[in-house]
Amino acid sequence: MTTDANTYAMDEAVGETRLDRGTQGVLGKPLNRYEGALKVSGRAPYAYEHLAGEDVAYGFMVTAGIGRAKIRSVDTSKAEAAPGVLTVISGDDVLRASALPMAPAAQTIDGEVFHYGQPLALVVAETFEAARHAATLVETLYEPGQGRYSLRDQLDEAVNPGPGAMQPDNLRGEFEAVFAEAEVQFDETYTTPSHSAAAMEPHASVAKWDGDNLTVWSSCQLLETNVIQIANGVGVPVENVRLLSPYVGGGFGSKLGIGPDAVLAALGAKAAGKPVKVALSRQHVFQTTSRRSETIQRVRIGTTKEGRITALAHENFVVNSTGNSFFEPVAISTVFLYAGENRKITHRLAETDVLMTASVRAPGEAVGMLSLESAMDELAIRLDLDPIEFRKLNEPEVAPQDDLPFSSRKLLQCYEEGASRFGWQNRPEKPASRREGEWWIGSGMAAASRSHQLMKSSAEVELAPDGRATVRTAMTDIGTGSYTILQQITAEMLGLPPGHVTVLLGDTALPPSSGSGGSWGANSAGSSVYLACEDLVRELAKRLDVDPSDLTLKDGQAIAGNRQIPLGEILGGETLTGRGTIEPGKTAETTNQASYGAHFCEVAVNAVTGETRVRRLLTVAAAGRILNEKTATSQCYGGQIWGIGSALEEELVIDPRTGLLVNHDLAEYHVPVNADVPQLEVVFLEERDTAASLLAGKGLGELALAGVGAAITNAIYNACGVRVRDYPATLDKVLAGLPDA
Amino acid sequence: MREFAYSRAGDLEEAGRLAEEQAGRFIAGGTNLLDLMKLEVETPKALVDVSRLPLGEISPTEDGGLRIGAMVTNADLAADQTVRRDYPVLSRALLAGASGQLRNKATTGGNLLQRTRCYYFYETSAPCNKRNPGSGCAALDGFNRIHAILGTSDQCIATHPSDMAVAMLALDASVETRLPDGGSRTIALKNFHRLPGQTPEVESNLQPGELITSVVLPPPPKGRHIYRKVRDRASYAFALVSVAAIVAVENGKIASARLAFGGLAHKPWRDRAVEEALIGQEPSEALFEEAADLLLKEAAGHGHNDFKIPLGRRTLIAVLSEATKEAAQ
Numbered sequence A: 001m002t003t004d005a006n007t008y009a010m011d012e013a014v015g016e017t018r019l020d021r022g023t024q025g026v027l028g029k030p031l032n033r034y035e036g037a038l039k040v041s042g043r044a045p046y047a048y049e050h051l052a053g054e055d056v057a058y059g060f061m062v063t064a065g066i067g068r069a070k071i072r073s074v075d076t077s078k079a080e081a082a083p084g085v086l087t088v089i090s091g092d093d094v095l096r097a098s099a100l101p102m103a104p105a106a107q108t109i110d111g112e113v114f115h116y117g118q119p120l121a122l123v124v125a126e127t128f129e130a131a132r133h134a135a136t137l138v139e140t141l142y143e144p145g146q147g148r149y150s151l152r153d154q155l156d157e158a159v160n161p162g163p164g165a166m167q168p169d170n171l172r173g174e175f176e177a178v179f180a181e182a183e184v185q186f187d188e189t190y191t192t193p194s195h196s197a198a199a200m201e202p203h204a205s206v207a208k209w210d211g212d213n214l215t216v217w218s219s220c221q222l223l224e225t226n227v228i229q230i231a232n233g234v235g236v237p238v239e240n241v242r243l244l245s246p247y248v249g250g251g252f253g254s255k256l257g258i259g260p261d262a263v264l265a266a267l268g269a270k271a272a273g274k275p276v277k278v279a280l281s282r283q284h285v286f287q288t289t290s291r292r293s294e295t296i297q298r299v300r301i302g303t304t305k306e307g308r309i310t311a312l313a314h315e316n317f318v319v320n321s322t323g324n325s326f327f328e329p330v331a332i333s334t335v336f337l338y339a340g341e342n343r344k345i346t347h348r349l350a351e352t353d354v355l356m357t358a359s360v361r362a363p364g365e366a367v368g369m370l371s372l373e374s375a376m377d378e379l380a381i382r383l384d385l386d387p388i389e390f391r392k393l394n395e396p397e398v399a400p401q402d403d404l405p406f407s408s409r410k411l412l413q414c415y416e417e418g419a420s421r422f423g424w425q426n427r428p429e430k431p432a433s434r435r436e437g438e439w440w441i442g443s444g445m446a447a448a449s450r451s452h453q454l455m456k457s458s459a460e461v462e463l464a465p466d467g468r469a470t471v472r473t474a475m476t477d478i479g480t481g482s483y484t485i486l487q488q489i490t491a492e493m494l495g496l497p498p499g500h501v502t503v504l505l506g507d508t509a510l511p512p513s514s515g516s517g518g519s520w521g522a523n524s525a526g527s528s529v530y531l532a533c534e535d536l537v538r539e540l541a542k543r544l545d546v547d548p549s550d551l552t553l554k555d556g557q558a559i560a561g562n563r564q565i566p567l568g569e570i571l572g573g574e575t576l577t578g579r580g581t582i583e584p585g586k587t588a589e590t591t592n593q594a595s596y597g598a599h600f601c602e603v604a605v606n607a608v609t610g611e612t613r614v615r616r617l618l619t620v621a622a623a624g625r626i627l628n629e630k631t632a633t634s635q636c637y638g639g640q641i642w643g644i645g646s647a648l649e650e651e652l653v654i655d656p657r658t659g660l661l662v663n664h665d666l667a668e669y670h671v672p673v674n675a676d677v678p679q680l681e682v683v684f685l686e687e688r689d690t691a692a693s694l695l696a697g698k699g700l701g702e703l704a705l706a707g708v709g710a711a712i713t714n715a716i717y718n719a720c721g722v723r724v725r726d727y728p729a730t731l732d733k734v735l736a737g738l739p740d741a
Numbered sequence B: 001m002r003e004f005a006y007s008r009a010g011d012l013e014e015a016g017r018l019a020e021e022q023a024g025r026f027i028a029g030g031t032n033l034l035d036l037m038k039l040e041v042e043t044p045k046a047l048v049d050v051s052r053l054p055l056g057e058i059s060p061t062e063d064g065g066l067r068i069g070a071m072v073t074n075a076d077l078a079a080d081q082t083v084r085r086d087y088p089v090l091s092r093a094l095l096a097g098a099s100g101q102l103r104n105k106a107t108t109g110g111n112l113l114q115r116t117r118c119y120y121f122y123e124t125s126a127p128c129n130k131r132n133p134g135s136g137c138a139a140l141d142g143f144n145r146i147h148a149i150l151g152t153s154d155q156c157i158a159t160h161p162s163d164m165a166v167a168m169l170a171l172d173a174s175v176e177t178r179l180p181d182g183g184s185r186t187i188a189l190k191n192f193h194r195l196p197g198q199t200p201e202v203e204s205n206l207q208p209g210e211l212i213t214s215v216v217l218p219p220p221p222k223g224r225h226i227y228r229k230v231r232d233r234a235s236y237a238f239a240l241v242s243v244a245a246i247v248a249v250e251n252g253k254i255a256s257a258r259l260a261f262g263g264l265a266h267k268p269w270r271d272r273a274v275e276e277a278l279i280g281q282e283p284s285e286a287l288f289e290e291a292a293d294l295l296l297k298e299a300a301g302h303g304h305n306d307f308k309i310p311l312g313r314r315t316l317i318a319v320l321s322e323a324t325k326e327a328a329q
């Protein structure tokens, strides 16, 4: 038994593994959610629900009603005198907003207002209602500043932000010269608005002190860095802080960094002398956490007459607030999706005095592919090529930027499978040619791709004398199915019925994990659990004196040669612990790793009003091994629905006069409702990517969003001949180009 | 939310008395008022809960119309057999509004008095003449995509968000009330809501403490009933433009036309001139265009909502075509 970390770096592709044998036959199966029954019966406590029944106080944030200012004074006396109020936390140490993912801490306000809605203080009171009312009594005097609220006005000041999720510039060959000479030239500019992740569960924290030790229950995605952010924000050593996020009601990137609630709850609890609960109101979630940058994207593509891309440029402007260098990696997929010798991909970051921008589900692809995949459609039409044929013509053999081989890439198969299932050949050939009553009918497609990432992650698996296993890792389940797939991996590896595997997540007292983000969670945490299980298998094999590869584990029995022994017997009353740590390795540098897919969509556009209804939406995806068909399909449904939102509805409106995020509630920030979503269809292609992870799987959660929106706007064009390049395609924009009803 | 006194009225008399004594506001389903109180857009010192008053009946009137108690929920009203048979425009309008959960709570009286969804009205740090008279109107030069194009003033360009009230206006409904002094009166719905003018904070012609007891519909009008709501998503969004139409065609000519509009103005909008232009005429595209021109003659956009003018025009024409389609053949 190894007691050391059992660390494995992904330096080369794995061969066949125990998972491929599938002896127990549970991995990949559409098992119901591990925690499903708890959730539907209200027994899975979300952050705010902890310490139920205990003597706690409640905090409510005071936020700025101005976009940019110096704070002259914050007068808390009236609030402190209000009934039920225990204390008011204010001053320069209050955090501005969420922390950026991986950053050491959120920035403090330092006597300034950097954006409309910025937290200024926390009122702590005996009841939530008392705190919320007293928050309106805090009086702030400002020295108003000159705010910058519009990306368009800041283009001249935009800079190269330096490396982030990708290199800001990816240049190859002579783009300008070759484009200028190209037989066919395409040059269009697209815009996408700011988005809010708008997770169902608002950011919330409960903080409790025990001497110098702090326990925080919060709604977080990346516990390892979140606990550091809390410790730094509160000003205590990280060893003194325990962070728990056993259940998270969606994060979509907005919980990669802590929200303002976590540190304020801790400071409030210290001052009040009892545990404090802080839940953001829905308005706070929109105004004080983080958001996706609005973008301006120019796409230029030069091709031969036959449609071969010779020059490809995707130049982007995005924003963030002062001191935040994160930039939306708009063209992250453009780097490798299509061939073309001469390339120019750039990102320039402007500063505005608006809530900071950060990752929102599928950062980059979610908005970058709205334009790239629209451009590919526009160009195909101009070239008189079927959009699929045009894409096939430009399918690269190796990654076009750096000539790396693809670790796996079934994009062509996705097109083919999708086209035949969807009936692509039956689509209207010309725009505005198919009509059903008042509705124009059209179809569109788009490619999907999403870079794969593996992150360092550790796990422990314990095998108890009764032959049952317990998985421990500080991984989070943000509604994706982490609990379930880790149970399945363990059951498969150790030959146990899934019900014999307990999974413990979301606690910094457990082995450190990658957490959930960037679609890396399942394969990173899953690989660490795989390693921990292998560790156990080795020990079992040793005890039976066989080679691990000759040991078969099934239904709680070890089978070796002609022997069959219950696990409990091998353990002989002992508890075994396996450990595993996965690390990214050389395969990440020697291969280009990404998941792929294709979306096919049919829409109806109302000839009178310009309203669009999505009638059919099919996604075919290839993302390596699928760990649970049901939770994977659910991830894709979510992505498709987000795609509908980004195409047709979602827009966080910034008032250019004041920086106010205008539509900061769910009545006016529109996300799709059930009636907007047709019967969705998701198909997975069989694939193993042995360079991507030990599980031979790739990231999936964000793939299904990448490109969906463009399939929809391409379908709108096919239906009625209107091309919307300023997202979202609300009815007013469609109406403007509609032929007479 | 500010602290407030709460009392529940057992009967009409008590409701009136409590409202008067405490300068209290009525609360029915609470789906609008409570939201506004949480944000302190509204800060009543006292609430008088009228939700248990015996005003939950839908009953026929002597002249063949229908009396709808103020506490009848939107869900029950939409599902009522008589309403569905005789006043389908109302049932459709109700079902086009809000969500199932909200309709279960929302009442007939509360729906009439729901307040605008103007973003700036909801944001207490923004200037808004309706919330804080004299502070200015942030929407006028701000983001005004959902705002009014008819009957606006330089003080306020908000819309009335109700779907139900639009259908009721087309049905020539009237509102029955109980005055604080115990008297009662009937207000035609067309005189119930107000345009913003210089006092956008005053939205209806009710007196303080005046309780809506019922809405009365005249006998069902002849003709085809249509409610068409155009919005940003298929459900759970307020109308950008809505049209309630009851149109009868006899002998190839339009015999009667009742048209009311939502999403265009500070109140449900009805324009008799448009109806008169249609009555007695043969349905035709040209006629409908003329009607739409008449409706929108004085319409003015404020930037983001400019599209409501062509949208209103196209929607009205489509509704009129549908309303007269087979009958014209």
Ligand SMILES: Cc1cc2nc3c(=O)[nH]c(=O)nc-3n(C[C@H](O)[C@H](O)[C@H](O)COP(=O)(O)OP(=O)(O)OC[C@H]3O[C@@H](n4cnc5c(N)ncnc54)[C@H](O)[C@@H]3O)c2cc1C
Pocket (backbone or CB within 6 Å): A667, B025, B026, B027, B028, B029, B030, B031, B032, B033, B034, B035, B050, B070, B074, B096, B097, B098, B099, B102, B105, B106, B107, B108, B109, B110, B111, B112, B113, B114, B161, B162, B163, B164, B210, B211, B212, B213, B236, B237, B238, B239
């Ligand atoms: C997210 C959301 C979406 C919505 N979408 C729509 C939509 O698409 N279409 C639509 O039409 N509506 C929509 N609504 C609004 C909904 O219809 C109203 O909130 C509801 O009708 C109000 O009724 P209530 O009984 O809850 O009123 P309350 O909130 O109880 O009261 C509203 C007002 O009416 C007064 N009041 C209530 N009853 C009486 C009475 N009998 N006499 C005198 N005054 C009274 C109160 O004092 C208060 O000022 C939506 C609401 C929400 C929250």
Ligand code: SF4
Pocket (backbone or CB within 6 Å): B116, B118, B119, B120, B121, B127, B128, B129, B130, B131, B136, B137, B138, B139, B140, B155, B156, B157, B158, B200
């Ligand atoms: S339109 Fe009316 S409600 Fe909106 S901000 Fe202006 S005054 Fe207020």
